[in-house]
Every structure is written in structure tokens, then in C-alpha cells.
Amino acid sequence: MSDRIFGGIGLVLAIIYAWAAAGIQESFLTxxxxxxxxxxxxxxxxxxxxVWFLLKPDPDxxxxxxxRIAEIGLAALVLAIYAEALPVFGFLLPTALASAYLTxxxxxxxxxxxxxxxxxxLGIYLIFRSLLGLSLPREGVELxxxxxxxxxxxxxxxxxxxxTAPQGD
Amino acid sequence: MELLGNxxxxxxxxxxxxxxxxxxxxxxLGTIMGALPGLGPSNGVAILIPLAFTLGLGATPSLILxxxxxxxxxxxxxxxSILLNIPGDEPAMMTCLDGYPMAQAGRAGEALALSGIxxxxxxxxxxxxxxxxxxxxxxxxxxxxxxxxFALFTLAFATLGGIAATNQAKSAFAAALGLGLAMIGxxxxxxxxxxxxxxVHLYDGIDFLIAIVGLFALSEVFVFLEHRGTDxxxxxxxxxxxxxxxxxxxxxxxxxxxxxxxxxxxxxxxxLPGAGASLGSFISYSMEKRxxxxxxxxxxxxxxxxxxxxxxxxxxxxxxxxxxxxxGVPGSGTTAVLLAVLLALNITPGPLLFTQNPDxxxxxxxxxxxxxxxxxxxxxxxxxxxxxxxxxxxxxxxPVVAMISFVGIYGISGSPFELLxxxxxxLLGWVLRKLDVPLVPVILGTLLGNEMEVNxxxxxxxxxxxxxxxxxxxxxxxxxxxxxxxxxxxxVVGGRIKRRMHMARDEESxxxx
Numbered sequence: 001m002s003d004r005i006f007g008g009i010g011l012v013l014a015i016i017y018a019w020a021a022a023g024i025q026e027s028f029l030t031x032x033x034x035x036x037x038x039x040x041x042x043x044x045x046x047x048x049x050x051v052w053f054l055l056k057p058d059p060d061x062x063x064x065x066x067x068r069i070a071e072i073g074l075a076a077l078v079l080a081i082y083a084e085a086l087p088v089f090g091f092l093l094p095t096a097l098a099s100a101y102l103t104x105x106x107x108x109x110x111x112x113x114x115x116x117x118x119x120x121x122l123g124i125y126l127i128f129r130s131l132l133g134l135s136l137p138r139e140g141v142e143l144x145x146x147x148x149x150x151x152x153x154x155x156x157x158x159x160x161x162x163x164t165a166p167q168g169d
Numbered sequence: 170m171e172l173l174g175n176x177x178x179x180x181x182x183x184x185x186x187x188x189x190x191x192x193x194x195x196x197x198l199g200t201i202m203g204a205l206p207g208l209g210p211s212n213g214v215a216i217l218i219p220l221a222f223t224l225g226l227g228a229t230p231s232l233i234l235x236x237x238x239x240x241x242x243x244x245x246x247x248x249x250s251i252l253l254n255i256p257g258d259e260p261a262m263m264t265c266l267d268g269y270p271m272a273q274a275g276r277a278g279e280a281l282a283l284s285g286i287x288x289x290x291x292x293x294x295x296x297x298x299x300x301x302x303x304x305x306x307x308x309x310x311x312x313x314x315x316x317x318x319f320a321l322f323t324l325a326f327a328t329l330g331g332i333a334a335t336n337q338a339k340s341a342f343a344a345a346l347g348l349g350l351a352m353i354g355x356x357x358x359x360x361x362x363x364x365x366x367x368x369v370h371l372y373d374g375i376d377f378l379i380a381i382v383g384l385f386a387l388s389e390v391f392v393f394l395e396h397r398g399t400d401x402x403x404x405x406x407x408x409x410x411x412x413x414x415x416x417x418x419x420x421x422x423x424x425x426x427x428x429x430x431x432x433x434x435x436x437x438x439x440x441l442p443g444a445g446a447s448l449g450s451f452i453s454y455s456m457e458k459r460x461x462x463x464x465x466x467x468x469x470x471x472x473x474x475x476x477x478x479x480x481x482x483x484x485x486x487x488x489x490x491x492x493x494x495x496x497g498v499p500g501s502g503t504t505a506v507l508l509a510v511l512l513a514l515n516i517t518p519g520p521l522l523f524t525q526n527p528d529x530x531x532x533x534x535x536x537x538x539x540x541x542x543x544x545x546x547x548x549x550x551x552x553x554x555x556x557x558x559x560x561x562x563x564x565x566x567x568p569v570v571a572m573i574s575f576v577g578i579y580g581i582s583g584s585p586f587e588l589l590x591x592x593x594x595x596l597l598g599w600v601l602r603k604l605d606v607p608l609v610p611v612i613l614g615t616l617l618g619n620e621m622e623v624n625x626x627x628x629x630x631x632x633x634x635x636x637x638x639x640x641x642x643x644x645x646x647x648x649x650x651x652x653x654x655x656x657x658x659x660x661v662v663g664g665r666i667k668r669r670m671h672m673a674r675d676e677e678s679x680x681x682x
Contacts, residue, residue, distance in 0.1 A: 024363050027361050031358055031626055032626070033634075034359070035356040072391050075391065076595065087584075098571075103568045134576065135580060
């Protein structure tokens with residue numbers, strides 16, 4: 001049954017794809033084939049394989065319970081909110097919250113989750129920003145950490161260079 | 170002798186402190202990723218691509234880092250196979266059969282060391298195979314025109330599922346899905362936006378890195394959420410004690426003929442389209458079982474049963490680099506991810522790579538040799554350290570994987586839109602894996618889609634709109650024939666081979682090698 005539903009969705013997708021490809025505006029300066037033909041070929045393959053699923057479905061996979069599906073959906077929602085929160089709140093707070101949530105749902109105890117979340121966020125920030133110099137969203141706390149490291153760098157008389165400065169390349 | 174000269178130049182490039190350090194890091198990280206169940210060569214490399222990219226590493230250093238991860242993961246996969254009876258990645262599946270019984274008999278250390286040596290033998294000679302074979306293949310590839318390339322790309326898709334594919338319609342669907350995603354964005358030839366639905370973010374197209382990280386890495390997190398607390402939860406098994414590490418010389422010697430045979434076999438399986446490392450280790454094990462298993466000791470902890478699949482899968486990993494570097498057409502999931510590395514660095518693989526960027530190719534090959542020696546040196550004395558890594562429970566590991574995926578993609582895009590798309594790909598990956606739709610063709614489609622279309626249109630353009638040019642040369646007809654046979658053959662025999670591969674281990678995974 002799952003494969004039949006999948007085939008149905010695939011067929012609709014193929015039709016939408018072919019329709020959207022038909023709507024591509026041709027430029028006056030075009031080659032022999034044009035921008036529409038290849039997408040149409042793709043739509044045909046999508047459609048044919050979907051029809052195959054409708055006619056000859058595989059046995060159903062073992063779907064998890066609705067609770068578990070909700071679990072996955074909720075995790076995706078948390079990650080989506082995390083994505084939106086990153087540029088607004090900086091790196092550390094959203095990352096700590098998101099990883100605390102994930103580790104809690106994967107079986108850590110509540111208090112433990114908070115500790116793991118904070119350590120994950122701090123660890124990633126220290127390795128990827130302070131050590132490797134990756135650009136990450138920064139607000140109050142992050143700027144303070146960066147300032148701290150640049151002060152240490154000044155004490156030793158130079159900037160904290162990334163560990164893997166490109167040489168001779 | 171020109172070959173040795175090139176190789177010498179390669180060593181000059183690879184033997185800088187920076188590159189040696191990167192190779193060491195890559196080998197170390199790769200072994201850990203291979204050892205951890207849930208992280209294999211494909212998603213291990215996938216998470217690191219955006220990072221290597223944003224760190225501003227040059228082409229050769231990035232490639233050295235990421236191929237070291239690739240080789241390292243191939244070594245590391247065996248650790249959890251032997252200690253936990255859980256393959257760290259799919260190619261390590263066959264190693265469970267004799268590795269775990271050896272560990273239960275108190276010989277875990279010996280099994281680990283022996284498989285380390287077998288991995289080294291396989292990978293080392295396969296790298297020589299790569300040195301010898303790739304330049305020959307380049308000569309053939311220089312005869313290819315656009316029509317032949319189009320046929321070659323089709324061949325890559327048709328055979329990607331491999332001989333063990335069970336449902337070719339699903340492979341075709343996956344490939345079309347990937348190609349379809351690649352079409353989104355401004356058409357490179359005429360400059361008109363296609364399938365963007367007016368969304369400005371999509372004008373540049375969907376970055377394949379987002380698709381790769383979402384499909385491979387994030388979907389794994391969702392799989393762990395699904396299986397938590399069920400009998401498929403792997404976090405509760407305690408690893409076996411390691412015991413004596415250095416195997417006796419007589420033990421190694423008894424395995425030498427096995428390693429020799431399986432290296433050759435694995436390498437061939439790696440070079441051929443649609444086989445890859447999983448099949449390499451499977452046929453290596455089956456052949457050895459048939460040849461030398463007179464006392465029926467295979468499956469009960471026979472050292473040769475550990476050496477055979479490990480030499481086989483590491484040789485296949487090296488062999489799989491041949492078509493990827495020489496033709497620009499990867500034959501397996503992990504090499505598809507390595508192709509993504511090249512494309513992200515604006516390097517077009519294929520025959521021209523050998524003439525235009527010889528420093529990249531030979532530096533990389535030299536790095537493979539160096540990485541191999543490092544891995545052997547690292548894996549025998551330090552194997553105790555790597556087994557410690559297995560104690561990190563997935564409940565801590567998987568959030569870290571998810572967060573590093575976000576860091577990487579944020580680093581290259583800097584906008585939430587791409588991150589949201591990555592979450593979407595993660596969900597899509599989970600659903601597709603549930604439905605047994607392979608993910609590798611989706612990735613390969615997003616990677617090769619534009620190149621494939623360009624060749625298609627160029628071929629027809631040159632012949633003034635005559636579509637028959639696509640089958641206009643003997644070479645093209647030959648490629649089409651192989652493509653069709655490769656697509657149809659698994660429908661006939663695929664189910665049987667798949668059942669035999671999974672007879673011993675009932676593993677469900679859509680990321681094949």
C-alpha cells in the first residue's frame with residue numbers, strides 16, 4: 001500500500017514537473033534542443049517509474065507508530081526553528097537548546113540533556129570558531145569569547161592564527 | 170617511467186607539513202567515523218565537505234583531507250563489526266561473519282590487527298592499480314565526444330544500483346528525482362530561470378552540498394530517533410574486550426594467499442560500474458569460502474574469513490577511484506560524495522583533470538599512499554583508543570552530527586533558507602529510506618544533472634537537431650548496450666544475490682557503500 005501512495009504522489013509530481021517545464025520562458029536566443037526538453041525527459045522517467053510502483057508495489061516497510069512519526073516531525077520542527085533562530089540569537093544559545101532537545105529525545109535524562117547541550121554548543125564553537133576560524137553567527141556571548149581569545153593572542157604578541165593556515169598552495 | 174616521475178612530483182606536493190597534518194587528521198577522523206555505527210564513509214565525508222570548503226583549504230589539501238577520511242572510514246568500519254557484531258558501514262558487513270566469533274573466542278585483538286593488515290594490503294595494491302589503470306582509461310576517455318559522455322552518464326545511473334539492486338524502478342525514480350533537482354535554477358545555456366516558481370533563492374540552483382548533507386547525515390539522526398528504545402537500538406550492547414593485539418607471524422602468513430586473491434578481485438569489483446565496496450567484500454568472502462574452506466571453519470571465527478572481506482572492500486575502495494578520477498563518473502555512493510568535493514572546488518574530473526591539474530591528481534595519489542601507511546601505523550597500536558570511541562552513545566553523538574551539519578552549511582550559505590532546505594532533505598531522506606528508494610542516485614543526479622544536460626544539448630546542437638547522433642558512433646552504441654544490460658540484468662538475478670548478501674545479516678539501509 002505504501003508503494004501505491006508513493007506512486008500516486010510520484011505521478012502527481014511528474015505531472016507538475018512537466019507542466020512547470022512547459023512554462024519555462026524560451027529566450028529568443030536558443031539552441032536546437034532548448035531548455036524544456038531535458039526536464040520533460042526527466043518528468044517521463046518520474047512518471048513511468050511511479051506507474052510501476054502503482055502496478056507492482058513492494059511489500060510495505062515497517063512503519064513506526066504514530067507517536068514515533070510525531071517524534072520525527074517534532075525534531076524536524078525544532079531543527080527548523082533552530083535554523084531561523086541562528087542569525088537572531090547567535091550560535092551558542094540556539095545550539096545548546098537544539099542539541100539538548102535532541103539528546104533528551106534520544107534517551108538522555110533531562111538534567112543530563114542540559115549539560116550535554118551546553119557542552120556540545122561550547123565544544124563546537126571553540127573548535128570551529130576559536131580554533132579553525134569558521135564564520136558562525138555571533139551575539140553577546142560569542143563576541144565575548146572571541147574578544148577573550150584575541151586578548152590572549154595579543155598577550156603572546158600575535159593574532160590567534162587558524163591552526164591550518166594555508167601554506168604554499 | 171613518466172608514471173614514476175609524476176608520482177614523484179605528487180609526493181613532493183603531498184609531503185608538506187600542512188598536507189601531512191591534514192592526512193593524519195583525515196585518517197584519524199575517518200577511522201572514528203567508520204567505527205561509529207550510523208556514520209559511514211558517505212556521510213562522514215559529506216559532513217566534512219562544507220567544512221573543508223569554508224576553512225578555505227585549497228583543492229589539493231581538501232582532497233587529501235577528505236580522501237584520507239574515505240580510506241580511514243573503510244579501515245574503521247571493521248572495528249564495530251568485530252567487537253559489536255554491528256557493521257560500522259555496509260562494506261564491513263561481511264567482516265562480522267568471522268570477526269565477531271573470533272572476538273567471542275577472546276581473539277578480538279588479533280582479529281582487529283589482522284583485518285588492519287588486510288585493509289592495508291588491499292588499499293595499498295589498489296592504489297598501485299589506480300596509478301597504472303587510470304592514465305590508460307584517460308586515453309580512452311579522450312576519444313569521447315558529447316554524445317559518448319551523455320551515454321556514459323546514463324550508464325553510470327543505470328548501473329548505480331549494482332547487480333544486487335532489487336527494484337530498478339526505484340533506482341530510476343531516485344535518479345530522475347536528483348536530475349530534476351539539478352534543473353532548478355537559471356539555465357546555463359540560454360539564461361532563462363527554470364522551475365524556480367519565482368523564488369529568488371532558487372535562481373542559483375540548489376547547492377548539491379545541501380542535498381548531500383541533508384540526505385546522508387540528517388536523515389541518519391531521524392533514523393536513530395525512530396529506533397530509540399526498540400530492539401534495533403544499538404546503544405545498549407557492551408563491546409567485547411580486545412585482548413592480545415599483535416598477531417603471530419604464522420597467522421599472518423596463513424592469510425597471505427587469501428589477501429592476494431581478494432585484493433585483485435576487490436579492485437576489479439571497485440573499477441566496474443555498479444559494484445562498489447559492498448559487493449567487493451561480498452564476492453571476496455564467497456570466493457575464499459569456496460576455495461579454502463575445507464574444514465568448514467568459515468563463519469566460526471576463521472582468520473581468513475576476516476582477512477578476505479577486509480582486503481576486498483579496501484581494494485574496491487581504491488578501484489572505485491579509477492572511474493571517478495579518469496572519467497568523472499563515480500561508481501558508488503562514497504565516490505559520488507568525493508565527486509561533490511571536486512565540483513565544490515571548481516575542478517572538473519575526467520580526462521582533462523590529468524592534463525590540466527596533474528598536481529591535484531598525483532598529489533592526491535601520493536596522499537593515498539601516505540594515508541595508508543599512517544592508517545596501518547595508527548590502527549595496530551592505537552586500536553584500543555578507537556574501541557573506546559564505540560562507548561560514545563548515539564544519544565550524544567547524533568546531536569553533535571546534526572549540529573556540525575548545520576555549522577557546515579551555515580558556513581557556506583549564511584542564510585536560514587538553505588538550512589531549512591537541508592532539514593527538508595533530511596526528512597525526504599528518511600521517507601525514501603523507509604520506502605527502500607536508494608539515496609545515491611539522487612545525489613549523483615544533483616551532481617551530474619547539469620553536465621549531463623549540457624552534453625545532451627551539445628551533441629544535438631552539433632548535428633543540427635538530429636537526435637540520432639546520440640547513438641551515432643560505435644563507442645556510444647557500446648556504452649548504451651552496457652547501460653541497458655546493466656539496468657536489466659539485476660531485474661533477472663538481483664533478488665537472488667541480494668538475499669545471499671543479507672542471509673547472514675539482516676541489515677536495512679538505503680545508503681549502499
